[in-house]
Amino acid sequence: MFPVFPPGRSLLVAALSLVLTRLSCSSVPDVPHIATYFGTKTRYEEVNPHLLRDPLSVNRTVLKPPPAERCSPVHLTAVIRHGSRYPTVKNIRRIQKLSELVRTEASGGSETWIQDIRNRWDMWYTEDMDGQLVMKGRDDLRQLAGRLSSLFPALLSEENLRRISFRSSSKHRCVSSVEAFQEGLQELGGGSEPQYRHQLDDELMRFFERCRGYVEGVERNRTALQEVEKFKHGEEMDAVRRKMAARLGLPHHRLTPDLVEAAFFLCSYELAIKSLHSPWCFLFDESDAKVLEYKSDLKQYWKRSHGHVISGLSSCPLFHHVFRTLDKAGRPRRSTDAAPEPASILVGHAETLLPLLSLLGLYKDQTPPTASNYRTQHGRTFRTSLIVPYAANLLFVLYDCQRGPRLQLLVNESPVRFPGLEGEDAPLYRDVRATYRHLLDGCDFHRECEGRAGGRGPNTEL
Known part of the structure; x- marks a missing residue:
């Protein structure tokens, strides 16, 4: 199930994968119309669609130090989510239950896609997959490494590889991701065998x-998640359930909210893992997808x-680690001092990035999402489909400039301004530190x- 290559072939396979991906870019696969609403199960390419045609394309204009100053990047800290993965056991069991229900009880529709679901779709997910990285997930991280090395050639260079630090969550999907990222960097040197080096x-x-x-206070x-539960059993979700039950020819009561979500996730998994437009996708129109995305966003928000x-x-701890690393990289040095660490690569989860982004004050809407205000939340900035897809990344770019060190923030390779410092793309580092003093x-x-205990309760400022 998980291919194992003999020593020396891993980089060759990785390089061939990139070549084949670029060769096939003229025939971009059919993408489901709801692909941009999968929350944390969204492909990275839905956030950056140009990567579907060329996964190594780089837009250098995203780097925005002041044009009036001479600046050069001296350090990159990247907090990265793992790449595309298999479902976890919990969702595999839900998919199994849904598959059996549809196969044995569904009676509706003569459309081809319904026939495909009932008669041709095989339940191929097994519990031993349990959230492990898929081949597409390795590509996600290799390609991200390739793009970042093009964007920061002086930092992520072949000669700097040994001075770059790599840290990872101990979860298998993160370890595989940090290894794939290192493969992407080492392809630059044309080595025959990858050298993995990271700290758990x-x-x-x-x-x-x-x-x-x-x-204790949230999990x-x-x-703590009462808004999610209210929405899960509210009128918007119930409308989606009834519509889906009617399309499949199932009694409404047999289709629980969890099974509706399992069908939605099936569409996302088949796209992320196999680049397939699954027949399950046709169960949902765009309005259904927006409801299910909102349910996912409520969960992540609360x-x-x-x-x-x-x-x-x-x-x-992660916030302080990032700033200690930046402090060290931006500190004035004597000519005899060792050069600073060119980059720090930290690989974790959506659950790693979202709290850090929140602590930084990003993606905080004036009105919080609740179970009762779905209709007024369509313009919200807190959309996990755009913030934490597979291979999501938060990049801290430290520049050496004439007026002193400057810091730029990028989320998923796009510039984002620090709250309170919206006037500049790359404010002076001392001003960033003052903002977060x-x-x-x-x-x-x-x-x-x-x-x-008071620090553990709901955010009463909302």
Whole structure:
């Protein structure tokens, strides 16, 4: 099921994969009309559609140091989500249940796609897949490495490879992703065999497991996700259920919200894993997809993001690590000092990125999403489909400029301005530090996660 290549062939296979991908770019596969609404299960290419035609294309204009100053990048810190993966066991079991229900009880529709679902679609997912990285996921990270090395040739160069630090979550999909990223960089040197070098660091990349305030106050707190539960059983979701049941010829009560979501995820998995336009996709129109995306966004907002203060504060260790690394890279040096670390590559999960983005104050809408305001939330900035698709990345680019170090932020390779410093794409680093002074001087993990219970509750500022 998971191909194993003999030593020395991994890079060759990776290089051939990139070549074949570029050769096939003239025949971009048929993409489902709902592909941009899959939340955290969205392909990276839906955020950057130009990559469907050329996965190594780079837009250098995204780097925006002040044109009036001479600037050069001196350090890159990249916080990256793993690439495309198989479903986890929980979703595989839901898919199995849905598949059996449709095969044994569905009676509706003569459309070809319904016949394909009932008669031709095979349940090929097995529990041993359990969230592991797929070949497309390795491509996601290899190609990202290729693009970043083109964007920052002086930092991610062959001679700098040994000075770049790599840290990863211990989860298999993250370890495979950090290895694929290193393959993408080492292809530059034309080596015959990849040399993997990374540190497993769950304290940094899975901080959310160690924060007792978060685990007790949000993850195990039944009331913390009440907006999600209300929406799950509300009128918008019920309308989607009824429509889907009618299309399949199933009694409404047999199709639970979880099974509706399983069918939606099936469409996303088949696209992300096999680049297939699955027959399951035809069960949903765009309005259905927007409802299901909103349900997913509610979960991420109230579980991992701005909904509860402690969710963002749980990422304090990662926040401090990033700024300590930037401090070191931007510090004035004597000619005898060793050159700074050119890059720091940190590979984790959507659950790693979302709290950090929240702590930085990004994607916070004036009105929080709730179960009752779906119709007024269509213009929200908090859309996980755009923020944390597979291979999502948060890039901190430190420049050496005439007036001093400057810092630029990119999310998924697009410029994003720091809250409070919206006037500049790459403000002076000292101004960024001043903006986050309250977190740099505070944000103590032990105090926030083990201290007063009041810090664990809902975000009363919303």
